Amino acid sequence: MTPHYLPSASVKTALYAAWPICLGYFPIGLALGVLAGQSDIPWWAMALMSILVFAGSAQFICVAMIAAGSSLWAIIGTTFIINLRHVLMSSALAVYLHGVRRSFLALFAYGITDESFAINMARFRAGNWTRFQALIVNHLANCVWILATVSGVLVGQFVPTGAFGIDYALIGMFICLLVFQLHNRLHVITAIIAAVVAVLWAKFVPGDSYIVGAAVCAATCGYLFQKKRDKN
Amino acid sequence: MSVNDYLFLFVGMGLVTYLPRVLPLIYLSHKKMPQGLIDWLGYIPVAVLGALLAPILFIDTANAAITFGKLEFLVAIPTLIFAVKTRSLGGTVLVGMLLYWLAGIFL
Numbered sequence: 001m002t003p004h005y006l007p008s009a010s011v012k013t014a015l016y017a018a019w020p021i022c023l024g025y026f027p028i029g030l031a032l033g034v035l036a037g038q039s040d041i042p043w044w045a046m047a048l049m050s051i052l053v054f055a056g057s058a059q060f061i062c063v064a065m066i067a068a069g070s071s072l073w074a075i076i077g078t079t080f081i082i083n084l085r086h087v088l089m090s091s092a093l094a095v096y097l098h099g100v101r102r103s104f105l106a107l108f109a110y111g112i113t114d115e116s117f118a119i120n121m122a123r124f125r126a127g128n129w130t131r132f133q134a135l136i137v138n139h140l141a142n143c144v145w146i147l148a149t150v151s152g153v154l155v156g157q158f159v160p161t162g163a164f165g166i167d168y169a170l171i172g173m174f175i176c177l178l179v180f181q182l183h184n185r186l187h188v189i190t191a192i193i194a195a196v197v198a199v200l201w202a203k204f205v206p207g208d209s210y211i212v213g214a215a216v217c218a219a220t221c222g223y224l225f226q227k228k229r230d231k232n
Numbered sequence: 233m234s235v236n237d238y239l240f241l242f243v244g245m246g247l248v249t250y251l252p253r254v255l256p257l258i259y260l261s262h263k264k265m266p267q268g269l270i271d272w273l274g275y276i277p278v279a280v281l282g283a284l285l286a287p288i289l290f291i292d293t294a295n296a297a298i299t300f301g302k303l304e305f306l307v308a309i310p311t312l313i314f315a316v317k318t319r320s321l322g323g324t325v326l327v328g329m330l331l332y333w334l335a336g337i338f339l
Binding site: 020021023024026027028031045049052053054055058062072075076079080083084085086087088089090091092093094097098099102105108109110112114115163164165166167168169171172174175176177178179180181182186187190191192193194195196198199202203210211212213214216217218219220222223226 | 239242249254259262268278286289297307308312316322324326328332336
């Protein structure tokens with residue numbers, strides 16, 4: 001049975017679970033804000049983007065594309081492709097939110113990110129985790145994200161380009177999230193295939209199509225290898 | 233960019249971000265997917281992250297050449313080891329930034 005109120009102990013557990021996300025989001029959000037500031041994006045636009053979009057990697061790419069003078073439609077299209085991966089996460093979370101009312105799901109879905117997904121799935125799988133605790137994790141992470149990105153724009157003018165390795169924040173996040181996804185040998189093989197295909201695709205095909213192209217190729221290979229393994 | 237440009241851009245980005253997050257959840261919380269699709273989707277996160285990361289590490293943006301000498305890649309090796317050992321997201325981000333910053337100064 002799911003409680004309709006939250007005892008303070010379970011709120012504390014949720015805050016404890018959200019802590020690594022917030023710690024990870026702060027430097028990344030700050031870095032995003034600094035880059036945005038250097039591309040002359042005002043703080044209120046950063047706040048608006050973090051509230052309406054809340055998708056780290058898409059926001060980084062958006063800032064880079066604004067700086068490069070891309071068209072608005074190209075940025076929206078790229079965002080769609082990059083965030084299509086959340087279809088999977090949303091689908092996987094549905095297993096643990098079976099029959100929950102739609103208004104709750106609508107509120108919850110807003111905060112599904114790579115990081116909150118990873119933490120909530122691990123907690124749901126371990127048991128003793130309610131959807132209200134999962135909601136706290138999602139929205140606490142969002143609050144920290146908004147705060148960090150806006151702070152980045154405001155202090156960014158005092159930070160020289162490339163200072164403190166901020167350009168590496170997103171790469172560091174990708175590396176660690178990739179490590180979180182390496183559950184078995186087939187996942188390692190899939191990651192290597194994705195990397196090789198993406199590098200070749202990016203070298204020979206202009207634009208950002210390599211992300212979805214390589215991901216679909218590699219996931220299909222991983223799935224076929226799994227079927228072959230299960231047959232033997 | 234004007235206020236209207238920003239508003240149009242972020243509402244558009246927000247929609248294409250929110251819909252893939254909300255529609256499967258609302259639809260599937262009352263249905264079942266074929267097992268083959270679930271298995272295939274299970275490889276998507278690792279494939280997307282590999283595809284996002286590798287070109288940043290191995291493609292020289294100046295001349296579009298494939299290289300193993302980029303600073304991003306050299307820093308990625310100790311950062312990856314740190315991530316495997318600690319499994320700490322915040323720690324990995326900070327270690328990667330610190331190493332990249334130091335490498336930029338000393339190399």
